[in-house]
Amino acid sequence: xxxxxxxxxxxxxxxxxxxxxxxxxxxxxxxxxxxxxxxxxxxxxxxxxxxxxxxxxxxxxxxxxxxxxxxxxxxxxxxxxxxxxxxxxxxxxxxxxxxxxxxxxxxxxxxxxx
Amino acid sequence: xxxxxxxxxxxxxxxxxxxxxxxxxxxxxxxxxxxxxxxxxxxxxxxxxxxxxxxxxxxxxxxxxxxxxxxxxxxxxxxxxxxxxxxxxxxxxxxxxxxxxxxxxxxxxxxxx
Numbered sequence: 001x002x003x004x005x006x007x008x009x010x011x012x013x014x015x016x017x018x019x020x021x022x023x024x025x026x027x028x029x030x031x032x033x034x035x036x037x038x039x040x041x042x043x044x045x046x047x048x049x050x051x052x053x054x055x056x057x058x059x060x061x062x063x064x065x066x067x068x069x070x071x072x073x074x075x076x077x078x079x080x081x082x083x084x085x086x087x088x089x090x091x092x093x094x095x096x097x098x099x100x101x102x103x104x105x106x107x108x109x110x111x112x113x114x
Numbered sequence: 115x116x117x118x119x120x121x122x123x124x125x126x127x128x129x130x131x132x133x134x135x136x137x138x139x140x141x142x143x144x145x146x147x148x149x150x151x152x153x154x155x156x157x158x159x160x161x162x163x164x165x166x167x168x169x170x171x172x173x174x175x176x177x178x179x180x181x182x183x184x185x186x187x188x189x190x191x192x193x194x195x196x197x198x199x200x201x202x203x204x205x206x207x208x209x210x211x212x213x214x215x216x217x218x219x220x221x222x223x224x225x226x227x
Contacts, residue, residue, distance in 0.1 A: 004157070042218055042219045042220055043158075058214060103160070105159070108155075
């Protein structure tokens with residue numbers, strides 16, 4: 001049972017560098033999400049994709065871009081990393097949105113920007 | 115604006131004791147409510163959810179939660195905690211947009227032996 005798989009698990013970047021976080025789910029879910037988690041702030045939604053071919057901004061989209069490559073994959077790109085983007089990033093998926101539906105999470109990607 | 119409040123940042127409970135984690139929300143319509151658990155270094159796992167029907171909801175790992183509309187609360191309970199319950203617990207509410215959850219800041223549960 002792979003569920004939601006995200007890579008890399010750990011990454012250290014220098015300010016200004018770019019990187020892409022990869023995410024794939026094998027549950028045939030339509031909806032996928034990228035969250036960031038910071039101490040004392042819970043989870044904040046960066047971007048989501050309601051279905052293949054669509055993406056929308058969440059609460060904190062600035063400095064990020066996403067691509068819904070196909071139904072399985074949803075990547076998050078940092079074009080020019082900043083120290084404020086040091087965080088733990090979680091990819092997640094659900095069958096169809098969040099109302100009443102379980103969201104399944106990946107194990108997280110720890111990103112440090114120095 | 116909609117919000118979710120978990121008033122306790124940390125809670126320490128002795129192993130075998132009962133547990134109640136508080137969650138209050140501010141939301142106009144009938145909410146969809148969730149509790150998730152996050153073990154150290156891991157992603158989040160659904161414990162239970164409520165969206166209609168019986169206001170007492172049973173979840174995994176022996177947890178339950180009660181929805182009280184009059185108090186705008188959805189508190190999580192367990193009669194007897196185990197050391198393996200040490201984790202961070204998050205309450206969340208689903209918004210109208212159907213793709214965004216509002217998350218509480220989390221409550222870290224510490225178990226005393």
